[in-house]
Amino acid sequence: MSRVIHNRIAMFRADVGLSRRDLAEIVAVNPQTIGFLERGDYKPSLELALAIAEHFGVAVEDIFAFQPFPSLSEQLKRGS
Amino acid sequence: MSRVIHNRIAMFRADVGLSRRDLAEIVAVNPQTIGFLERGDYKPSLELALAIAEHFGVAVEDIFAFQPFPSLSEQLKRGS
């Protein structure tokens, strides 16, 4: 078991204008950790994933998934 | 950051009559690992949590949460 996990942390951060440092502080991890996650250098623990999803008010699957997320432009084509 | 994570793996397993061994095989981990998770001996990786949720066809938050899950009897009192 070692599947790639895609994430949209950077997108959700950009959406509300939040720096890595700020997000790191909110979920109580090292700022570097957020960078490592965004670049896919390593996968988050469930604990961290739950905390991040909780902060953005969405489900874990909205931020983390086995399947790659469609680009913004792709998403705008089909409604929603 | 080190919050307790509650889970309902055993419930979802029981619901469909699935042994730990079987679930372990499905999500490709050691059978002991499922036992460790159910007893709260350790928290799953996001990868494993996603795989388990995916198999049961529910959201990660339906199986794993920071807040304890209500008991079945508790749940039956208030509809749904």
Place this chain on the structure above:
DNA sequence: GCAATTTGTTATGTAAACACAACAATTATT
């Protein structure tokens, strides 16, 4: 009853998540 399956326990090893530090590169602000 016995046998098989499921679950629980303990122990040891490894890989990877995360902490922390120090600094380079890039981008934004004035």
Place this chain on the structure above:
DNA sequence: AATAATTGTTGTGTTTACATAACAAATTGC
């Protein structure tokens, strides 16, 4: 242009998720 803020990179150390094994206890099936 200079300063500050954000992001990227590299390295070292600790903790813990998970693998594997071996076996005890409990449960289920015949």
